[in-house]
Amino acid sequence: MLKIEGLTRYYGNFLALDHLNLSIGDGELHGFVGPNGAGKTTTMRILATLLPASSGYAEIDGVVIGKDNRKARTLVGYMPDFFGVYDNLKSWEYLDFYARCYGIRKKDRQRMTEQLLELVGLTDKREAYVNSLSRGMKQRLCLAHALIHDPKLLILDEPASGMDPRARAEMKGILRSLKDMGKTVLISSHILPELSEMCDSLTILDHGKLIFSGTVEALALKMNGDAPLDIRFTSGCGERPIDRAVTLLKENPLVLGITQEEPNMLRVRLHGEEAACADVLRMLMREELPIADFHRAPMNLEKVFMEVTQNA
Numbered sequence: 185m186l187k188i189e190g191l192t193r194y195y196g197n198f199l200a201l202d203h204l205n206l207s208i209g210d211g212e213l214h215g216f217v218g219p220n221g222a223g224k225t226t227t228m229r230i231l232a233t234l235l236p237a238s239s240g241y242a243e244i245d246g247v248v249i250g251k252d253n254r255k256a257r258t259l260v261g262y263m264p265d266f267f268g269v270y271d272n273l274k275s276w277e278y279l280d281f282y283a284r285c286y287g288i289r290k291k292d293r294q295r296m297t298e299q300l301l302e303l304v305g306l307t308d309k310r311e312a313y314v315n316s317l318s319r320g321m322k323q324r325l326c327l328a329h330a331l332i333h334d335p336k337l338l339i340l341d342e343p344a345s346g347m348d349p350r351a352r353a354e355m356k357g358i359l360r361s362l363k364d365m366g367k368t369v370l371i372s373s374h375i376l377p378e379l380s381e382m383c384d385s386l387t388i389l390d391h392g393k394l395i396f397s398g399t400v401e402a403l404a405l406k407m408n409g410d411a412p413l414d415i416r417f418t419s420g421c422g423e424r425p426i427d428r429a430v431t432l433l434k435e436n437p438l439v440l441g442i443t444q445e446e447p448n449m450l451r452v453r454l455h456g457e458e459a460a461c462a463d464v465l466r467m468l469m470r471e472e473l474p475i476a477d478f479h480r481a482p483m484n485l486e487k488v489f490m491e492v493t494q495n496a
């Protein structure tokens with residue numbers, strides 16, 4: 185559905201997007217994650233044909249961006265991160281107005297407006313003025329707006345930002361419905377766990393550069409391979425066993441780093457996976473150090489995100 189190759193954008197001399205490669209399959213729900221300033225909005229605006237790329241290639245369902253933008257626009261529904269509001273319109277009038285812009289006939293407009301309000305859970309707000317809606321409701325109305333021309337690809341720029349947990353859960357439900365309708369979705373957020381729960385695959389971007397692209401499972405696997413080993417020694421065992429352990433660990437080539445997290449606990453970062461763990465534990469056991477407990481701590485996704493974006 186979406187193919188991006190070497191997509192690059194400068195603002196003056198500033199490189200905001202640096203040779204991005206990305207592809208998203210039909211019907212995929214793809215999360216686009218990165219801290220503020222990563223280049224998410226820039227990418228999305230290019231795909232929505234609102235901003236020209238400096239160089240590179242992007243196509244949506246075979247239509248090349250920058251070449252056939254009119255056609256591309258029929259394929260894309262874009263929900264910006266910041267939206268203007270039409271205060272003097274009711275919810276249904278707002279949607280009806282845009283449907284008219286797309287040249288949709290009155291009979292169809294009525295049916296469609298009701299369907300869209302239903303989809304985004306705003307049926308009971310159809311007569312409410314847009315400016316009286318909560319932020320979450322306005323965002324959902326904007327999503328309905330992005331769906332009016334029945335686009336194949338939805339580009340949603342931080343639709344869950346500033347939402348409370350309940351509104352976020354509702355947004356998740358809406359995204360599932362979109363998936364059931366066969367839509368492909370590219371959704372951005374600066375909060376990784378928010379997306380990892382609901383997306384099939386993810387791309388992590390930082391300072392305009394791609395850091396990771398793949399399934400949520402692949403990301404977790406990649407990171408858990410590096411999960412540190414926590415070793416707890418019996419309490420009250422004094423300084424010596426810990427000091428002895430540190431000395432031994434420092435000499436082991438499989439050990440990348442050691443931190444003392446608690447008086448009785450060391451966190452060991454290892455080079456390699458299970459075999460390295462086994463090797464290190466065997467070594468400590470041989471010395472008869474009083475180990476009470478050990479486990480590899482899988483990192484949560486928020487930590488993973490901090491880590492991958494820090495090392496970029």
Ligand SMILES: Nc1ncnc2c1ncn2[C@@H]1O[C@H](COP(=O)(O)OP(=O)(O)O)[C@@H](O)[C@H]1O
Pocket residue numbers: 195198200218219220221222223224225226227
């Ligand atoms: N119109 C602009 N002029 C100059 N710099 C811009 C403009 N728009 C965005 N930028 C810069 O490009 C970088 C990427 O911005 P953006 O795509 O909005 O990131 P994100 O959406 O991930 O927060 C940021 O450093 C931002 O300051």
Ligand SMILES: [Mg+2]
Pocket residue numbers: 224225226265341
């Ligand atoms: Mg943005």
